[in-house]
Amino acid sequence: MKNEKIQINNNKTLKLTNVLINEVDLKESEGLDKEVLKMENYIKNKGAMPIGPLIQYSNVESVENNEPKVIIKLLRQANTYLHSVDKPYKMESVIRIPNCMYARFTGEESKLKLAYDKINVVAFEEDIKLKGDSYTVFVSNIDDGIIADVFMEREDDE
Numbered sequence: 001m002k003n004e005k006i007q008i009n010n011n012k013t014l015k016l017t018n019v020l021i022n023e024v025d026l027k028e029s030e031g032l033d034k035e036v037l038k039m040e041n042y043i044k045n046k047g048a049m050p051i052g053p054l055i056q057y058s059n060v061e062s063v064e065n066n067e068p069k070v071i072i073k074l075l076r077q078a079n080t081y082l083h084s085v086d087k088p089y090k091m092e093s094v095i096r097i098p099n100c101m102y103a104r105f106t107g108e109e110s111k112l113k114l115a116y117d118k119i120n121v122v123a124f125e126e127d128i129k130l131k132g133d134s135y136t137v138f139v140s141n142i143d144d145g146i147i148a149d150v151f152m153e154r155e156d157d158e
Contacts, residue, residue: 008103008119009101013096014151016055019094020089032074051077052077056072056073057134058070075095100152102150104149105147105150109145120152134150137150
């Protein structure tokens with residue numbers, strides 16, 4: 001039996017609870033790894049513990065000069081809701097994104113883009129419109145790569 005590296009599902013819901021959100025400006029950031037560490041320390045300093053995998057949200061918005069603006073948000077779940085969080089953070093008790101195209105990716109991190117590509121190809125072939133944003137859940141590191149779940153919001157109401 002061949003090893004499925006990218007499995008697709010056309011209708012999955014992403015549900016996160018007690019989510020600390022940090023919108024990262026890539027130009028001003030010291031790198032995503034440092035931002036993640038800062039978030040985890042922030043959660044611990046508030047007396048909570050980070051739980052589950054890191055989630056990265058991305059979306060591309062167009063701006064006035066026709067230059068795309070990439071929005072990157074890091075999402076980290078905590079074991080409890082954090083009240084009165086400081087900027088740049090936001091806190092959401094529940095994030096629920098129904099109606100997503102979904103891919104489970106297993107392989108080298110450098111090839112993760114293929115999961116997004118496969119979702120886009122399947123969506124194209126099945127006439128499914130996507131909103132253009134994505135949530136990448138970094139499930140785990142494995143010997144020669146990663147396991148990641150990619151969720152992309154559909155525009156239709158399937």
